[in-house]
Amino acid sequence: MVNEQQLRRAIAIAEERLPEELIRPTKAALERLDERARIEPDRTVVAMVGATGSGKSSLVNALVGADVARVAATRPTTSRAKAIVFGGGGEALLDWLEIGERVEMPGEQGLILLDLPDVDSVVTAHKAVTRRLAEAVDVLVWVLDPEKYADAVIHQEFIAPFATHGEVAVAVVNKADRLAEDDLAHVLSDVSALCASYGLPGEVLPTSARTGDGIAELRARLDGIASQRSARAARAAADVARAARALGELTEVVGHETPVDTGALVASASRAAGVDLVTRAVSGSTVRAGRAAMGWPVTRWLARFRPDPLKRLHLDRDVSPELVRTSLPAPTPIQESAMRSEAFRVVDSATSGMPQVWRSSVVNAMDTHIEETVAGLDRAIASVDVRIRKPKWWTLISWLQWLLLAAAIVGAGWLGLVWLLDYLKMPEPDLPMAGPIPWPTALVLGGLLLGLLLGIVCMVFVRVRAKRVAKRATRKLTDSVTAAIRERFETPLNAELADWHEFRAIVG
Numbered sequence: 001m002v003n004e005q006q007l008r009r010a011i012a013i014a015e016e017r018l019p020e021e022l023i024r025p026t027k028a029a030l031e032r033l034d035e036r037a038r039i040e041p042d043r044t045v046v047a048m049v050g051a052t053g054s055g056k057s058s059l060v061n062a063l064v065g066a067d068v069a070r071v072a073a074t075r076p077t078t079s080r081a082k083a084i085v086f087g088g089g090g091e092a093l094l095d096w097l098e099i100g101e102r103v104e105m106p107g108e109q110g111l112i113l114l115d116l117p118d119v120d121s122v123v124t125a126h127k128a129v130t131r132r133l134a135e136a137v138d139v140l141v142w143v144l145d146p147e148k149y150a151d152a153v154i155h156q157e158f159i160a161p162f163a164t165h166g167e168v169a170v171a172v173v174n175k176a177d178r179l180a181e182d183d184l185a186h187v188l189s190d191v192s193a194l195c196a197s198y199g200l201p202g203e204v205l206p207t208s209a210r211t212g213d214g215i216a217e218l219r220a221r222l223d224g225i226a227s228q229r230s231a232r233a234a235r236a237a238a239d240v241a242r243a244a245r246a247l248g249e250l251t252e253v254v255g256h257e258t259p260v261d262t263g264a265l266v267a268s269a270s271r272a273a274g275v276d277l278v279t280r281a282v283s284g285s286t287v288r289a290g291r292a293a294m295g296w297p298v299t300r301w302l303a304r305f306r307p308d309p310l311k312r313l314h315l316d317r318d319v320s321p322e323l324v325r326t327s328l329p330a331p332t333p334i335q336e337s338a339m340r341s342e343a344f345r346v347v348d349s350a351t352s353g354m355p356q357v358w359r360s361s362v363v364n365a366m367d368t369h370i371e372e373t374v375a376g377l378d379r380a381i382a383s384v385d386v387r388i389r390k391p392k393w394w395t396l397i398s399w400l401q402w403l404l405l406a407a408a409i410v411g412a413g414w415l416g417l418v419w420l421l422d423y424l425k426m427p428e429p430d431l432p433m434a435g436p437i438p439w440p441t442a443l444v445l446g447g448l449l450l451g452l453l454l455g456i457v458c459m460v461f462v463r464v465r466a467k468r469v470a471k472r473a474t475r476k477l478t479d480s481v482t483a484a485i486r487e488r489f490e491t492p493l494n495a496e497l498a499d500w501h502e503f504r505a506i507v508g
């Protein structure tokens with residue numbers, strides 16, 4: 001059974017999702033319960049509801065044992081609600097019910113009996129009064145005339161809508177004195193079957209205001225209800241159950257929903273965000289840095305002329321991602337709309353169980369989130385640190401390269417000196433030999449060749465590293481895009497779904 005608090009929660013959830021006119025009746029009912037709980041909660045208000053001439057006023061008189069309500073042969077007779085207040089008082093409650101005509105009767109304080117106008121005469125204002133009060137009182141007594149007990153108005157508008165109110169409603173077939181025993185039994189079982197068809201407990205009391213038959217039973221029943229002082233709460237519970245049921249019928253589940261899967265969306269967003277481009281830049285930047293650090297010193301500087309691809313994308317800096325904007329090309333309209341349609345596909349299949357109005361409200365809300373997701377892609381990329389880190393051994397190799405070059409220069413200088421001595425016809429000193437070749441030649445050739453070779457070998461390692469670094473960057477970038485999608489898209493979508501499921505769990 002849904003309680004009031006749960007229903008309030010359901011309304012709070014539905015507030016932004018369902019049109020106001022759909023939730024207004026429930027809000028009004030909750031407000032009414034609230035007010036009623038504050039105003040003389042220990043009193044029990046019982047109202048007679050029925051067709052004109054069914055004997056509502058006569059029953060009131062019979063129950064009270066005095067002529068307090070006007071009975072006449074002209075139809076309709078009662079045009080204004082009248083309250084019979086046992087034990088006096090009850091002003092605040094009757095003010096709230098907007099009932100001016102009040103009669104005080106001696107007795108224990110608690111029960112207030114209402115004689116109401118009819119529900120079916122030509123005076124339509126009567127029905128309006130009765131309808132309003134039927135929503136506000138604690139207990140309903142449906143007074144049925146054996147000659148027109150199955151009339152549509154009372155059934156469709158005053159019995160069926162209270163199908164959840166069995167605990168606080170009593171069906172009475174009045175004028176029982178007019179029927180033969182067999183006919184009465186037949187009518188009673190017929191009324192009972194009708195009530196049961198709405199889901200109401202089928203017990204029906206026969207009464208006769210004229211002979212007094214059944215009056216004591218009815219009075220005992222009403223006194224019993226009043227003395228328990230639980231009718232108000234029971235009525236509130238029934239109202240809550242009815243409102244929940246009505247909301248449930250308005251928001252029937254219409255299809256089968258698919259769990260949220262953002263795999264394809266992440267792929268599409270990664271494309272739009274330029275993850276590939278950044279990965280290539282990371283790889284290119286690594287190769288460039290490797291060459292600049294460990295290439296042959298003579299040609300090394302050439303690498304510095306090549307632009308750093310990461311720098312070009314503004315991804316080479318260590319600044320707060322809040323401040324940095326990359327220079328990645330903006331997603332193309334095609335990439336962006338591919339991403340949007342992927343996102344809407346996810347929303348679509350996740351919301352396919354919702355009724356159209358609710359679904360539209362979710363789609364609308366998600367529209368904003370999707371735009372934020374698209375707009376936040378650049379930041380998702382900028383927040384990933386893809387800067388190139390130079391390993392220590394690069395510096396070592398760099399020094400080694402300089403050393404080899406220095407050796408070659410020393411060798412060349414030495415050879416130059418030998419050449420100069422020869423040119424000046426000076427005696428040549430003996431050149432020390434490194435195996436079969438003289439040392440200066442070995443220094444020049446060795447320095448140059450080893451430098452070149454070292455440069456080539458190191459670049460092989462650099463390329464392997466570039467691949468690895470690029471792979472790691474792809475993973476980090478994809479993770480960041482995934483996180484952005486989770487934060488800006490998946491979390492709000494799941495919140496929408498959780499609300500919907502919570503709402504359905506209450507009203508379903």
Ligand SMILES: Nc1nc2c(ncn2[C@@H]2O[C@H](COP(=O)(O)OP(=O)(O)OP(=O)(O)O)[C@@H](O)[C@H]2O)c(=O)[nH]1
Nearest residue numbers: 053054055056057058076077078118175208209210
């Ligand atoms: N035979 C018989 N007549 C009854 C009984 N109860 C009421 N009547 C008569 O039915 C007629 C209508 O009774 P009311 O009590 O005025 O009926 P009501 O439901 O209050 O009618 P409205 O005020 O017009 O809605 C009167 O002539 C009553 O005498 C009953 O139990 N048996």
Ligand SMILES: [Mg+2]
Nearest residue numbers: 056057077078
């Ligand atoms: Mg009357």
